[in-house]
Every structure is written in C-alpha cells, then in structure tokens.
Amino acid sequence: MKIVVLVKVVPDTYGDRKLNLETGLADREASEAVVDEIGERALELALSYADANEGTEVVLLTLAPEGATATIRKGLAMGAGSAIHVSDQGLRGADLGLTAGTLAAAIRRLEFDLVITGNISTDGSGGMIPAMLAELLDVPHATGLSSVEISDGVVSGSRPVESGVQQVSANLPAVISITEALPSGRFPNFKGIMAAKKKPLEVLTLSDLGIIADDPEAASSIMLTVTEKPPRAAGVKIIDEGDAGEKLADFLVENRLA
Amino acid sequence: MTEFPRDAILVVVEVQGSGGLEQAAAGLLGAAAAVGTPVALVLTPPGAGSAAAAEAAVLGAARVLIVETTDPSVLGVPSVDALFAAVERVRPDAILISHSLDGRDLAGRYAARSRAAVCADAVGVARDEEGVVAHHSVYGGAYNVTSASTFGAPVITVRQGSIEARATAQPEESETLAVTPSEKPAARIDSFEEEVGASSRPELRGAAKVVAGGRGFGSQEQFALVGQLADTLGAAVGASRAAVDAGYVPQSHQVGQTGVSVSSQLYVALGISGAIQHRAGMQTSKMIVAVNKDSDAPIFEIADFGVVGDLFKVVPQLISALQARKKQ
C-alpha cells in the first residue's frame, strides 16, 4: 500500500499572521512557517496504519516555497519514508486551481493507493483541494472524515454533515480528507530525527511536472483589494465584588442586548 | 424553453436528510438577488423536487432547475454532473454555493473539471464593471479582501450564516434539468444517521447572540450553565476547542480557527482564555463580553465588558438578574 500524505506549510496560527497590503500575498517574514496541525494529523493516520501493516509506504507531499525544507524534515522525522517538495517561483500566490493541478501532477507520478489530506487549511481556508484532486486524478473522494478505517482495497469512515452523520466508503485508489477529531501527530524522537537526514527528499519544479503557471485556458482567482482592519480595543474591565452579575445585566439591558 | 436572464446568478441548494432546503439557501439567494437574477439549481433525493422548487421560489429564485438524484447513495459526483449541465444551460455570471463540506466538494470538483476560478469562503458578493466580486474576511477577521476571476463566471463559496440580505419571493417557474452522468468513480454513502430533535436554540452559524463556554466549566454537567444563559438571552451555544476536546459539547459548537466563525451582535465568552485561534472565530462580533477569573486572560484585550470573577458566581447572578428585569 502506498499512501501519499499532503501537508501544507502555513504561518503559525500562534503568531501574528500578516498579508502584504501591496501584493496581497502572505507575508512570510511576519510569522514562523510550520506544518499545518491538520497535516500532522493526516500523517499520524498514515503512520499508525504503517505501524500495523508492514510494507506500507508513506510519502509526504508539499507545495511550498524553497525555505520549507526544514519543516518537511520534521515530517520525515515523524516517520514518513520519503518526501516530495514542489517549489517554483511560478507558484507564488498560486490559487486553488493551480495548486490542485500541480499537486495532482506530482501524485500522478506515483502509483498511489490512498491520498490523505486535511479537511481545511488554517491560512487559505478553501477546503477544496481534496475534492479537486479527486476530480483531476479520476478517483472517489471521501472528505471530512472524523474516523477512518483503511483495509485492503477500501477506505471507510464517518462523515459528519449539517444534518447528521454519514458512513461512507470508497474503493482504492481514493482521496480522503480528515477532521481534527483524529489524533494529533506524534513527536519525532531522536532516532527519527537522525534517520530523517538520510531519507529521500525530491524537489520538483513546474517544468518537471509539465505544468504551466499561467495557462490561458484556465481562469484564475485574483485578489483585487486588501485592507487591514484596525485591531480591537479593550473596553471596561471590572472585578467582581459580589455584584458583577447585576452590573453585567445592566450593561446588556442598556445596550439592548437582553 | 425560455431564455435565462443575462445577469443570472446560479445558486446551488441541496435538500438534506428528510428536511427541506439546506439552511444556507435563504442567504445564498439573498446574496444573488443583490447582484443579478437568482436562478436556483435544486438537488434533491427522488420525489422531493417540486416541494424544494416551491421553497426556492419563496426564498427568491426567479427560475428553478430541478435535479432529483437517481441514486442518493453516490457521494458528490452526481451533484457535479448536475452543476455542469446547469451552467451549460444558464450561462450565469457567477455560481454561488455554500461553504459547507458538501458545498466545498461540489465547488472544488466542478472548478477542477471546468477550469473555473474559485473565490473561497466569501462573506459577501458585489458587482463591478467587470463582473461579480467576492468579499472575504481572512486571518480571523484581521483583513478584508476582495477577489474575482480573471475571466468567466467565478465559483463562489459563501460562509454559512454570513449573509443577512434576503430576496423577495418570486412566482415559481421551474423545470427539470436533464443531466448526462459522467460515470466518474465515487464514494458510497452506506448509511446515514440523521440528527433529530433539533434544539429550539438558534443555530450557531449566523446567530445574533452567542454564549460560549470554555475549559473553565470543568465538566459536562457544569457546562449546562452555558445553555441556561443562552436560553435567557435567546442566544446560540458556542464553545472553545478545549471544551469540545473535553467532551462538554459536540464539535459543531466549536468557535474559532478550525470551528465556526461568527460575527454576532453579542458574544459572551465564559471561562475561555481567548487563545488567538479562538479569537479568530469571534473577534468581528459587535459586542464582546467576557467572564474569567484570571485578570490577565487575553480575552480581556478584546472584550467591551470584562468581568474578572468566578463564573459559577457571576453567571447564576446574571441569569436571575436578567429574569427579574424581564418580569418588570
């Protein structure tokens, strides 16, 4: 079984995330780049399957700027067998369509059984890459899974939707995406960190994949304007002296909120 | 067959479970009506088409295309095929879909198939000389962004509960749309457990008032206090991720970066520290109230009215004070 895990490198949500007001692009200097937490959960799912099933190959795939190598090494240290890093100037500010097209081209080169992604990233928040990949790779998608079972030839799981919970299954090869209900990623140990240095890390460009960044046939999404909202200021803060509940009630009534 | 309006905005609405149209339908049609003529594509289980079409017209659809799935156990792909056929027929200026899980799957697969541009997680739409433009609130509401497609109709996914505008009801004009199946491989829905007994409380997404609780409650039993205050205020119940992880409340109540984003008139945060990822989902609310026993809790940095105190004392007093004032 070959499992491809997609991890996105994002600005740390604990930091001060900024957009460049001129270019509209994420300001990569402003905050530290980390593997999106949901990507670590996706990797954990693959690794725990690999732990229990000998002969499982776990390949990490990311499309990210050049500097992301250290972050990818972390995924290798956690236990992925190899990594593919797609990096190209032409991918700066790539939209969903170009991102999905490029990732699909990289996946197509592998004989994959299962692609695991996060349900939604913490920066772009598109939550569409998994479905787009399924369409481009001509395989089923089973998205937003809060539990997953992988067996020979079939992947299945629970899929919470607005009105209830579905039990879904798909024949492999397939693309699945997971929610944060799944376990968080393991910590790399010393052995893993040392081993990671010897694991294969392939760096690919757009031309390696036969992708044109500004294909005239494809419409792309463009940012027209970006404005920063002024930060919120703190209001009044009182210390409870036994009557704070009463005071809060007064405040809500005065503001017609109760 | 009559022509479709030139400024058509195609709105995809699905019937879910045994109920009517998805909750987002009113907002999607409301948004569409502000920038063009709303045309609804209603996707329903077998036999539910005409009721859904009538409902869409009441919500403002000038025209309705009905597609009843032949096999409701096939996940996603039939909806993509239906949307493909509807776009061919209507030639809209934009396509609006809910930013729900099913909506994102549909938008993503359709955009990949047709090579259309996607404007993701929009909180509003507008029109300029060149076409339909989407408004986004990104990085937890810290930035406002507008986006558009380089050419062709953009596929815009709209954040649930973000649109207040409602369209006026239209006389129903509906037709059944013929769809050629793509036969693409798809996952199967083997079973479905519907969430029944929906509570009388308002839906969290789009709620005017939210009372949210965090780890400070300490147990599922004590978390019930959140519901009591919510009911006194007519508010929806929200929670921090720590409260969800501790099992006090289901994940659908999580507010924040990886939960629901709200922009309510009133947001009451109880026993929530105000981690940056929680703030990302609520800091655009108009009025923020916080109760926390730690006077250095970051939630106070954004609270309009903060109470440093024990929530188990403050909240019960607040509830009875509000109830007393109601009786006056």
Ligand SMILES: Cc1cc2nc3c(=O)[nH]c(=O)nc-3n(C[C@H](O)[C@H](O)[C@H](O)COP(=O)(O)OP(=O)(O)OC[C@H]3O[C@@H](n4cnc5c(N)ncnc54)[C@H](O)[C@@H]3O)c2cc1C
């Ligand atoms: C603030 C902001 C707003 C944006 N708005 C739009 C928009 O409206 N329209 C648009 O077309 N583009 C938009 N983009 C660009 C878009 O985010 C990128 O194309 C991105 O690489 C993929 O989309 P996502 O982050 O939304 O992915 P999602 O679909 O949310 O990601 C789901 C999963 O797919 C996988 N994945 C996603 N990206 C990568 C990657 N680069 N490498 C490896 N795995 C990956 C991960 O497993 C991830 O968990 C925006 C970007 C930002 C920063």
Ligand SMILES: Cc1cc2nc3c(=O)[nH]c(=O)nc-3n(C[C@H](O)[C@H](O)[C@H](O)COP(=O)(O)OP(=O)(O)OC[C@H]3O[C@@H](n4cnc5c(N)ncnc54)[C@H](O)[C@@H]3O)c2cc1C
């Ligand atoms: C990628 C990522 C995504 C995340 N997404 C989200 C998200 O969507 N939503 C979210 O909420 N978090 C999210 N988090 C988690 C976030 O970082 C915090 O861990 C979480 O918000 C903490 O929840 P809390 O405030 O309830 O708990 P804590 O931080 O433990 O705070 C509990 C608070 O209760 C107060 N308290 C305790 N007892 C009392 C009492 N008797 N009276 C009054 N006050 C009391 C304490 O002073 C404390 O401030 C995310 C984290 C990551 C890394």
